[in-house]
Amino acid sequence: MTEIEELRAANEALANRVGKLEDITDIRRLQFAYGYYIDYCHYEDVVNLFAEDGEVVFLSGLYKGHKGIRRVYIDWILNLFNEGREGADDGFLFDHIQMQDVVTVADDRQTAKGRFRGVLLGGSHDIRKFKPAGVPQQFMESGMYENDYVRENGVWKIKRLDYRLQWQAEYETGWAHTDAHLHQAQVLFPEDPLGPDELLDVVRPTWPYRQDFPVHWVHPTVARHMIKPKQ
Template sequence: MTVVEDRLGELERRVARIEDEAAIRRLQMAYGYYIDYNRPEEVAGLFAEDGAVVFLSGEYRGHEGVMRLYGTWFQNLFTGGRRGPVEGLLLDHFQLQDVITVSEDRKTAKGRFRGVLAGGWHDSVLDRKPDEVPQQFWEAGIYENDYVREDGVWKIRRLNYMMQWQADYETGWAHTIAHLQPAVQTYPENPIGPDVILPEEEWRQTWPHRQEVAMSFAHPVLGATFVKEHFTKMQKEWP
């Protein structure tokens, strides 16, 4: 191959990777919009055949599990089984701060996002509000997701959402304990429960507890091999 052909091939690979990242970002952003309006069928359509969601220390598996979480649980909890938007209900999920890593063979990818949720009910519809949910609340969490390309289309293989905090709007995070707690019972004993409870070492306590969420991406400057000891060595070498 000539130098020009080599450079052209490298440019094609770079463009393909950029296109993959854009498609995955679009996929995740679409997920945020669909759950805003309680549209579980569209949400389920974003997942691979073997897709799964990890939420509140439980894993919901396959399209049936995804529909149980976003349809049976979320839709019934927030909208009484109706598709949104619903008058007087705020449930906006912002998908932010993405770092996407596509594998060398471009068949799989990792993605880290930050989610922020503003939710609640207007005074005029308080008769629909579930007792266990505050009228106005904030929530934030981190996604560490796996994606897969199926038949040339990027899909979510494992959406791994780790809630970081919840807060009543009026009192703030300093005075709030999360109103959602980790799963303790699986489906079908719990009709809205996960298929599997995470192992004890992976179990997630909610706010005000805090825990590290391992990062799927390499350090953008120092590379994947970076460890704290390297930084200590660098500090000693600084003038």
Template sequence: MEQTIRRLEEKLEQLTEQVGILEDTQSIRKLHHQYGYYLDQCLYNEVVELFADNGVAYFMGGIYKGKAKGVRRLYIERFQNRFTKGHNGPIYGFLLDHPQMQDVITVSPDRKTAKARFRCLMQAGLHESAEGQARQWWEGGLYENEYVNEDGVWKIKTLNYRGLWHGDFDKGWAHTPPNLYPFPTVTFPEDPIGPDELITDPKPWLWPDTAVVPFHYPHPVTGEKWEAKKPTNV
């Protein structure tokens, strides 16, 4: 009887841990999807509040450090001022939709941190009847993020967005000029809305250059970790 009770207690502990990891996984998926919805609606203030205080954002070859400084500089002082003229929320004629999908989420054994990979496909533009230059474009990218559980609440620790390719709506991505969007070369404060640090290793790239954004997880069958190799032209 005692052995049976111990086995049941061990099984209960195991199942409790498995349920906890599933709950964490769902919370992280929900958090990132909510990030996507907030960003699509230009609710940049709400986006910033999803980060931990020491949160970091990687974007277009630059690193923005700290929720109150770097992250806010990116989303409020750069995106909000550029796309919605300082307004927190959508404005007439501006479109930004980038659905989040193909998530692979890995919770650490202690359930205090996690990593996740998401893919997004963006459609964006400014309507011809809105103030400004009418335009529309496609964009594809990947997120390789880190999350932290603070007092039972999952938050973004590192948001690492890698825009991979862009394309005009009418011409398509096959006709995208190389280096269409230049990466930053100057940091804050010399550039008031620039990153705190430049990413130089690995060197940033955009389509038609190609490379693999490193996977945070090992191969599920072999257990091997994928190692980056130099891209080749075939």
């Protein structure tokens, strides 16, 4: 290999490394934007973060495509917490904090995987007349995301958002004395108008029950790969 060829190879390798770093930044920005849009009930913006054939896994149910994604975020969550109104509502707290991210971009830079921890502080102030049915007035929540991303027409989008609830608790009594107020889906759409398109073939117990949620990456020091189970 000539000196010019070596320089070209080194330049290509460096450009690929820089490109992957830019991809990681874009994906982090995408996931953080997801949290901010949910905070203030901008669910149309949430839906548009997903690829056309994207999907959501929530409470052991799989919601497919933009129709399924709209069903979980708009028909269910937006109506439950904000009576279907887009935008901030006085007296309603719904802060979704996205953090502890580990993002892995594929060598071809067309797909990626990301793990994030989500922490939620939510509830309704006394001034708010509307109180979501079956939801504590003040509550806390934490969950793990193990997501897939895809570059669609040059833009990173969420391919599969897989949220596994870790715990929920009423603020007054804490996680030691309460269980999760959201539970596993049982009935599919359209029998349940808000139901998922499919049920996962694995059990995902909610708090106080716990199970491991394998990561997508290779261990950084011993190079052991924890295989993500097929779902």
